[in-house]
Structures are given as C-alpha cells and as structure tokens.
Amino acid sequence: MRAAIFNGPGDITVGERPNPVIQDPTDAIVRVTLACVCGSDLWYYRGESKHEPGAIGHEFIGIVEAVGSAVTTLAEGDFVVAPFLYSDGTCELCLAGWPAHCLSGGGWGNATGGGQGERVRVPLADGTLLKVPGTGHSDDVLRSLLALSDVMCTGYHAAVSGGVREGSTVAVVGDGAVGLSAVLAAKRLGAERIIALSRNPARQDVAREFGATDIIAERGDAAVEAVKGLTSGLGVEAALECVGTGESLDTAFKIARSGGMVGAVGVPHDSVVPIETVIFRNVGLRGGVAPARKYIPELLGDVLDGSINPGLVFDFETDLEHTPEAYAAMDERRAIKSLIRVGAA
Amino acid sequence: MRAAIFNGPGDITVGERPNPVIQDPTDAIVRVTLACVCGSDLWYYRGESKHEPGAIGHEFIGIVEAVGSAVTTLAEGDFVVAPFLYSDGTCELCLAGWPAHCLSGGGWGNATGGGQGERVRVPLADGTLLKVPGTGHSDDVLRSLLALSDVMCTGYHAAVSGGVREGSTVAVVGDGAVGLSAVLAAKRLGAERIIALSRNPARQDVAREFGATDIIAERGDAAVEAVKGLTSGLGVEAALECVGTGESLDTAFKIARSGGMVGAVGVPHDSVVPIETVIFRNVGLRGGVAPARKYIPELLGDVLDGSINPGLVFDFETDLEHTPEAYAAMDERRAIKSLIRVGAA
Numbered sequence: 001m002r003a004a005i006f007n008g009p010g011d012i013t014v015g016e017r018p019n020p021v022i023q024d025p026t027d028a029i030v031r032v033t034l035a036c037v038c039g040s041d042l043w044y045y046r047g048e049s050k051h052e053p054g055a056i057g058h059e060f061i062g063i064v065e066a067v068g069s070a071v072t073t074l075a076e077g078d079f080v081v082a083p084f085l086y087s088d089g090t091c092e093l094c095l096a097g098w099p100a101h102c103l104s105g106g107g108w109g110n111a112t113g114g115g116q117g118e119r120v121r122v123p124l125a126d127g128t129l130l131k132v133p134g135t136g137h138s139d140d141v142l143r144s145l146l147a148l149s150d151v152m153c154t155g156y157h158a159a160v161s162g163g164v165r166e167g168s169t170v171a172v173v174g175d176g177a178v179g180l181s182a183v184l185a186a187k188r189l190g191a192e193r194i195i196a197l198s199r200n201p202a203r204q205d206v207a208r209e210f211g212a213t214d215i216i217a218e219r220g221d222a223a224v225e226a227v228k229g230l231t232s233g234l235g236v237e238a239a240l241e242c243v244g245t246g247e248s249l250d251t252a253f254k255i256a257r258s259g260g261m262v263g264a265v266g267v268p269h270d271s272v273v274p275i276e277t278v279i280f281r282n283v284g285l286r287g288g289v290a291p292a293r294k295y296i297p298e299l300l301g302d303v304l305d306g307s308i309n310p311g312l313v314f315d316f317e318t319d320l321e322h323t324p325e326a327y328a329a330m331d332e333r334r335a336i337k338s339l340i341r342v343g344a345a
Numbered sequence: 346m347r348a349a350i351f352n353g354p355g356d357i358t359v360g361e362r363p364n365p366v367i368q369d370p371t372d373a374i375v376r377v378t379l380a381c382v383c384g385s386d387l388w389y390y391r392g393e394s395k396h397e398p399g400a401i402g403h404e405f406i407g408i409v410e411a412v413g414s415a416v417t418t419l420a421e422g423d424f425v426v427a428p429f430l431y432s433d434g435t436c437e438l439c440l441a442g443w444p445a446h447c448l449s450g451g452g453w454g455n456a457t458g459g460g461q462g463e464r465v466r467v468p469l470a471d472g473t474l475l476k477v478p479g480t481g482h483s484d485d486v487l488r489s490l491l492a493l494s495d496v497m498c499t500g501y502h503a504a505v506s507g508g509v510r511e512g513s514t515v516a517v518v519g520d521g522a523v524g525l526s527a528v529l530a531a532k533r534l535g536a537e538r539i540i541a542l543s544r545n546p547a548r549q550d551v552a553r554e555f556g557a558t559d560i561i562a563e564r565g566d567a568a569v570e571a572v573k574g575l576t577s578g579l580g581v582e583a584a585l586e587c588v589g590t591g592e593s594l595d596t597a598f599k600i601a602r603s604g605g606m607v608g609a610v611g612v613p614h615d616s617v618v619p620i621e622t623v624i625f626r627n628v629g630l631r632g633g634v635a636p637a638r639k640y641i642p643e644l645l646g647d648v649l650d651g652s653i654n655p656g657l658v659f660d661f662e663t664d665l666e667h668t669p670e671a672y673a674a675m676d677e678r679r680a681i682k683s684l685i686r687v688g689a690a
Binding site for chain 2: 093094096097098100101161232234237242249258259261264265266267268271272273275276278279280281282283284285286288289291310
C-alpha cells in the first residue's frame with residue numbers, strides 16, 4: 001500500500017509499505033479516507049522530538065475493511081473515527097476515564113501502519129474505534145469528524161483540565177489548531193469570556209468563529225498586561241496552554257488569577273512550572289495527553305448536527321502522494337493544519 | 346502585653362509589646378486564649394525562610410475584647426476562631442472561594458500583633474473571624490478549634506485540591522501535623538484507602554487514629570514501590586504533598602496514578618515539578634495556601650459534635666512565657682505540634 005514514510009527530520013516521503021493484516025482476533029483493518037498532520041508530527045519533522053523511521057501519522061478516519069474473530073461491535077463497511085491511541089476500554093484506567101493511559105494500549109507506528117497511509121491495523125478495535133452513525137455526511141462534517149481524532153479532543157482536554165464551565169473567563173495561549181480547538185471547546189463548555197492570544201489575522205478569524213470574545217496580539221509580558229486589563233486586573237479563571245514552550249507555560253501561569261487553573265496540553269519543551277505561583281497563588285496545573293476515546297462520543301453528536309465545526313482548523317489540503325507538502329505548509333506556517341485525502345469515503 | 350518575639354533564626358523570646366488598639370472601624374481586638382506553632386514558623390526559626398523581627402504566630406483562638414464601629418456580626422465576649430490570614434469576605438476572590446487571596450487581605454505581624462501573644466488586632470473582623478456557638482466547650486474541643494485556625498484547614502486543602510472524594514485511594518506524603526490533618530481530611534471526604542508515609546511510631550498512631558488504612562515506613566524510591574505494591578501497581582488517585590521539599594514533591598508525583606492528582610500544601614523549598622509526568626501521565630497539581638476562612642464553617646460543626654478531632658496533632662503544650670520551648674520541641678522533632686496556653690478561656 002502507499003503510505004507516508006518518516007526518514008528523519010525534514011525528510012518525509014511517500015512510498016510502499018506492507019499492507020497490514022489481522023494479527024490478533026481483537027484487530028480491525030481500517031482503510032483510511034482522511035488523515036492529517038499533527039502539531040506533534042512537526043516536532044518530529046523539525047528534529048525536536050524523536051520518531052522511529054517508517055510509518056507516521058496518528059489522526060485518521062476511514063472504513064472498516066476487516067475485523068478479527070473477537071471483534072463484536074464493528075463490521076466490514078463501518079465508517080469509524082480512530083482516536084490517536086488505541087485502548088481496550090476495559091482496564092482500570094480506561095474505566096476511570098483515562099484511555100490514553102490504557103494498561104494494554106499504545107500508538108500507531110510501524111507495527112500497525114501510520115494514519116498517513118492507506119490502511120491501518122487497529123488493535124483492540126472494539127475499545128478503540130468509534131462507529132459513526134448515518135451515511136452521506138457532507139465534506140464539512142467529514143473534516144470535523146477527522147478533527148475528533150486528536151486536535152479537537154486535545155483542545156477539549158485543555159478546557160476540561162482548566163475547569164472551564166458555564167460563565168468561566170478563559171484565555172487560550174497558542175493559536176495553532178489545538179489552541180483554536182480549545183477556544184471552541186471553551187465555548188461549548190459555556191465560557192462567557194474567551195480571550196485568544198494571536199497575532200495572525202487568519203487564525204484570529206477562526207478564533208472568532210469558534211467563539212473568542214477578545215483577541216490579544218501582544219506577546220510575553222505585554223500579553224499578560226493586556227489580559228489583566230480585560231479582567232479587572234485579576235487574570236482569567238482558566239488559562240489554556242496549547243503550545244508547549246517555556247514561554248507559553250510562563251504566560252499561562254501569569255495570566256491565571258489566584259485560585260485559577262492552567263489547562264495544559266502542549267508537549268513540553270524546556271517548560272518550567274513556577275511552583276511558587278502554584279502554592280502562593282493557588283494556580284493549579286492539569287492536562288496532558290487527551291483521553292480522546294472518552295471525549296469522541298461526547299462530541300460526535302455535536303459534529304453530526306453541526307453545532308460544532310472543528311474541521312475549520314484545516315486550511316490546507318492535499319492527497320496522500322503530496323504528504324510532504326502537507327508538512328511543509330504547516331512547518332512554514334502557511335497552514336494552520338493540513339488535511340490529507342487518502343481514499344474514497 | 347506579653348508576646349513572643351522573633352529576633353532572628355533560632356532566637357525566640359517572650360517580652361513586652363504594645364497592646365493593640367482599634368485603628369479602623371472594621372477592626373476587632375481579640376484576647377488570645379490558645380495559640381500554637383506552625384510548621385512554617387519552623388522555616389523562619391531555622392533561617393530557611395525570611396521573617397521580619399518582632400511579632401510572630403498566626404494560629405489562635407480567643408475572645409473578642411473590643412470591636413470597631415463598623416463591625417456588625419461580632420460583639421465583646423464572643424468566642425472566635427481566627428484563620429491564619431484576614432480577609433474581607435466581599436471581594437471577587439473571596440466570593441470565588443479564595444479568601445487567602447483576598448484583594449484587601451493580609452497576615453498577622455507587627456502591625457496587628459502576632460498570634461503568639463496576648464492580644465491581636467484583627468482587621469476586617471466581620472469577614473475574618475468565625476464566632477463559635479455554645480459555651481463550656483471541653484479542652485479537647487478547644488484544641489480542635491485551634492487546629493482549624495490553620496493546620497486542619499491546610500490538610501483539608503491538600504485533600505480537596507487532590508480531588509479526594511467518596512471511595513478515593515489516597516496517599517499522604519509527610520507525617521507532620523499538616524500531613525496527619527490531611528489523613529483526617531481524606532477520611533472526612535470519604536476516601537476508602539488512605540496510605541500514610543511515616544516512620545515515626547507516635548505519628549503512625551495518630552495517622553491510624555485519623556483514618557489511615559496503611560502505613561508505609563519506607564522513603565524515596567522504596568516508598569514509591571511500596572505504594573504501588575498496595576495499589577495494583579497503579580499508584581494512588583490523590584497524592585497529598587505536605588512537606589514542601591523537592592524529594593517529597595517528587596515522591597508525590599511518582600506515587601500518583603496516571604490521571605491522578607497531587608494535592609500540594611507544603612511551602613516549596615527547591616521543589617521542581619516534573620512537567621513530563623503532568624503531561625504524559627496526566628497527573629495534575631493543585632494546592633497551596635489554604636482558604637481557611639472558607640473551610641472553617643464547613644468543619645466547625647464536625648469539631649463541635651466530636652466527629653473530627655484535629656486537636657490530636659498537639660502532643661506538646663506550654664504557656665506563653667515558655668514559647669521558646671514550644672519551638673524547640675518541634676524543631677527537635679520531640680513534638681508533632683506545640684500548643685501554647687496564652688490566656689483564660
């Protein structure tokens with residue numbers, strides 16, 4: 001089959017990889033229809049995080065092509081959303097709502113095929129895949145379903161971790177696809193005030209579309225002052241950190257009001273938690289790898305009825321053969337997030 | 346009046362200080378009956394944190410001796426518990442449940458008199474002091490009311506911040522008075538399993554009395570293994586950090602299960618938050634200076650009806666003139682916590 005192949009930093013090609021086959025009775029084979037590039041893929045692409053050479057990509061939706069003998073809830077032809085990690089749905093951590101930490105779980109890679117390829121072997125298919133009801137979904141809906149695979153759930157996790165609820169005052173640090181999704185998530189959770197930090201007009205537009213009530217173009221200490229200026233000098237109840245750098249985490253803690261929360265989902269790079277702010281201002285920190293498999297069922301209905309449209313983060317698209325372009329567009333910040341059309345829906 | 350005086354590290358004396366008087370119409374003057382020494386006072390005593398020379402002590406109960414003209418809820422003769430900070434009860438942060446961050450609040454010191462002295466001027470008295478109903482309380486009840494001034498509320502804050510609830514599996518790092526109070530708090534909040542880390546037999550006894558179901562005498566990595574051994578290898582849902590050292594915070598994060606929380610109330614000294622554990626295992630961090638004024642009303646009834654007895658942390662007592670002994674006993678770990686009898690009840 002055709003698939004994107006990670007050869008090393010800055011070097012993505014598209015070539016032949018073995019077609020995955022059922023190995024365990026709990027496996028399913030999914031033929032990928034849409035995939036995309038994650039901000040975390042960029043860390044690999046830029047050589048800032050390690051990635052094994054070979055299969056790459058962990059966000060995809062597609063059609064079940066085959067199921068193992070122990071799979072009971074899925075059948076050939078089902079249209080499914082795959083979360084970015086697989087999980088059994090039955091272990092103590094899954095049952096506690098933490099499928100990303102499933103005791104039998106794992107991620108996509110050379111052993112399964114990557115999401116940026118024609119087919120993926122999905123272990124623990126019953127616990128992992130979400131069957132999408134209905135048929136004939138519009139392309140807009142399909143794009144939004146793809147966003148549930150990771151980016152929307154990750155933004156949602158920032159907001160949930162930050163304790164966003166009805167009436168909350170929120171700020172989002174980071175105007176990448178995750179940050180924009182966090183804006184949408186905060187809106188869905190009932191936030192009254194949503195301050196987006198962005199200096200990019202296209203991203204500001206998406207932020208507004210997603211529910212941002214205020215946009216701040218400043219950075220660093222000027223951004224902190226601007227957020228305080230909008231919040232009676234107190235800062236926000238929930239500061240959502242969606243970047244992962246030391247500076248962004250620092251900003252998030254500074255704009256959080258005493259007693260507030262930092263909801264953090266950025267993969268940390270040189271990030272230092274200001275423990276004095278935690279203790280002396282009671283600013284909590286929570287977040288991390290999103291429990292996508294938990295959130296997808298909560299969000300699926302909202303996507304299908306059009307009440308949320310997380311697929312708006314995709315502003316670049318290409319086909320599987322041009323996957324390197326999809327990376328380059330994001331790397332050069334020409335795109336918020338790149339969608340890859342892999343196969344027929 | 347007589348009062349303890351901080352002259353510098355290792356140097357506490359008892360001497361004369363000016364009798365406090367009403368300065369603002371919202372003030373009250375409280376004649377202290379019982380006071381005590383806080384673990385944080387020890388940081389000053391040991392020279393590990395700065396303290397202004399002069400008045401010291403922030404935990405006390407007593408009798409209202411005078412009130413300013415604007416005080417409406419208190420009168421001369423009222424028996425009150427004072428939280429370790431004063432607060433107005435009306436600002437946005439107080440109303441949000443964070444009186445320790447009151448926009449008009451502050452702490453006890455030279456401007457007010459310290460808790461380890463015969464009298465204290467209490468600013469914002471209506472918002473700060475809690476009137477205790479009834480009369481003729483037993484000495485046990487009085488000791489437990491004194492514990493509400495700080496230590497019990499701080500332990501309670503660790504447990505609340507750690508998300509302890511009915512059925513939780515909890516571990517408490519630290520067997521000082523705050524750690525023991527955190528055990529009692531976890532029990533009150535319905536924790537099913539409470540693992541106390543302590544190698545001191547007297548403190549183990551109090552921990553058991555307060556509701557600890559398991560005691561672990563190991564430290565460092567051996568303690569981590571022991572906690573995992575008691576929790577199916579997963580660790581605890583809530584790890585309560587009640588020490589404030591780098592090692593104790595490290596232990597707390599290691600014994601927390603994925604998706605769990607560290608509830609931290611120790612004043613940080615060289616503490617580094619393992620951000621990778623936060624993000625890759627979804628272990629949250631919350632806690633800090635306790636909102637005692639919020640918790641005291643919740644806990645007061647339980648103290649008065651005897652269903653909690655936080656005063657058991659006091660295992661040394663003396664009078665005001667012997668306050669230096671109270672410090673020495675804690676400094677030398679002869680005492681968990683020292684009570685000071687200041688004046689007649």
